[in-house]
Amino acid sequence: MDSATFLRLLHEEIGLATELDKKHIIHFPSAQAYADCSRQLNQMKNQFVHLASVRDLAIIQAFSCVLPSASVLKQFPQVKEIEEDTRITVHQVASKRTTGRRSNISMGSQVIPWGVDQVGAPDVWSRSTGQRIRIGVIDTGIDYNHPDLRNSIARGVNLLNRNLLPFDDNGHGTHIAGTIAAASRHNGIIGVAPRAIIHPVKAFDYNGSAYVSDIIAAIDWCVHNELDIINMSFGMKTYNRSLEYAVLNAYYRGTIIIASTGNDGKRKTIDYPARFPQVVAVGATTRTQKIAPFSNRGKQIDVYAPGERIYSAWLHGKYNELSGTSMATAHVSGVVALMLAVKPTLRPQQIKNILRRSSISLSKRASSAGAQPGQINARRVLSALKN
Incomplete structure (x- = not known):
């Protein structure tokens, strides 16, 4: 035939x-x-x-x-x-909408959310702000008009309707983008890598739901446009061969994929695509640097980052607190952007190894950092690049 x-x-x-x-x-x-x-x-x-x-x-x-x-x-x-x-959904636990700024650190009229501070990003901004590093945020889109994001957004794509811009009709994607690269010039927040460039890739609908084929098309777009990092704050329980093929293709072309591990509080398993070994798998911690109760955990996780009540950008120029491994993943994408701005030749496996070795232990019983997955720290990560 x-x-x-x-x-x-x-x-x-x-x-x-x-x-x-x-x-x-x-x-x-x-x-x-x-x-x-x-x-x-x-x-x-x-x-x-x-x-x-x-x-x-x-x-x-x-x-x-x-x-x-x-x-x-x-x-x-x-x-x-x-x-x-199959269907796949964004990783989000709960939301508490707010316009206040409690639990954050003020820097004049600008605000550094507590998670950005806890990963040590401000400590290294004199050396790196993620300048010119291009990050594909595969999510629900972005609020193009948010004052904290206007200077951080580059060309994106709406895979649900290619005739439209990837405008966010959910809020999750805007929140992720804010943590990674918000760059307020006046009254607003600052992300982990404020001079990184966000390419919004809308693959999820207003309910935060997508098909695996939408994600594959999104990865294809990111690889074709030679983006440095792909942020994947979503997941599913079941293995999918097609999704693995797409991840492998991106990995072998040098794209760094960072994914959330899920919010089921499981101790020995994590969601896909984070479970693929080519992906940086991220769990969530609390303000007191403990593993968040909702976060999946275990040796399959590469690194933890702040994920509880994270304050970031929201729709219509507002702000919102969200919890989830999604939020933790955004912090890690930001730190990796800081790394690549200093050393752009880093390969995905090198990134993963450095993140693991340089993490801060979350266990009192751990004999040294890196024995078990720890929390990401920008200062330690950038120091490791000198070695």
Whole structure:
């Protein structure tokens, strides 16, 4: 069966799907088979209406679309595997909306949130502010009009509707961006790396939900645009081969991926994609430098960071306190930006090793820092770059 015949069949299968049927990811048996179908898809999608709904996931050489549960496509040699395109959600515990500034440190008219201070970012700003480091925040978008973020935002993408800017309709993405790189010039907050550049990648809807294919397309966009860091403050419980392929592709191209580990309070397991060994896995701590009760924990975690009642930017120019390993991940992305601004040649595994070795122990029984995952510290991390 040639590519054109296969795509006509795919068109028919999509047409048979109902509202109850799920999205799936179609893998091809070879790079050549994928390339032939991808090229043919571009030629046929205007003629066959259902093919317009097929998403081409170039980074993993696969297609994503809705298929009937008993699809006949599984029987054909053009198909190596069909995997369910599962849902994935942002990692957030609770919110307490606020416009106050308690629990934060004032620096004139500017405010340094307590988490930014606790990771030691202000101690190293004389040496690094994350200048020119480009960070893809795969999330719910960003509030383009927030006064603390206006100077930190560069081109992004809305994967839910490519005709629109990645405006945030949830708040989570704006909050993450604020912790990483807010750069208030007057009355506002300062993030961990205030001169880093945020590229908002909207893959999540207003409910904080996305498909794995949305995340894969987001990783593809970040890699294609040669971003330095990808912040992934989200996760799911089940393994997904397609997501792993995308992570591996980004990793081998030198992109540093930082992900939250989940908010279930589990002691021996963490969520995907943080569970992939190529990812920097982040747990959350409290203001008293203890592991947060909601945070997943264990040896699979690479480093902890502040994640309880974190004060950051919110929609419509406001501020909000959120808790979760999402918030902790934003602190780590900021510190990694500080590192890369000093030493841009660092590779992902080097970053992970330095973060682990330079962390501050959270256990009184630990004989030395690094024996168990500890809390990130910018001063110690940058000192390690001299070695």
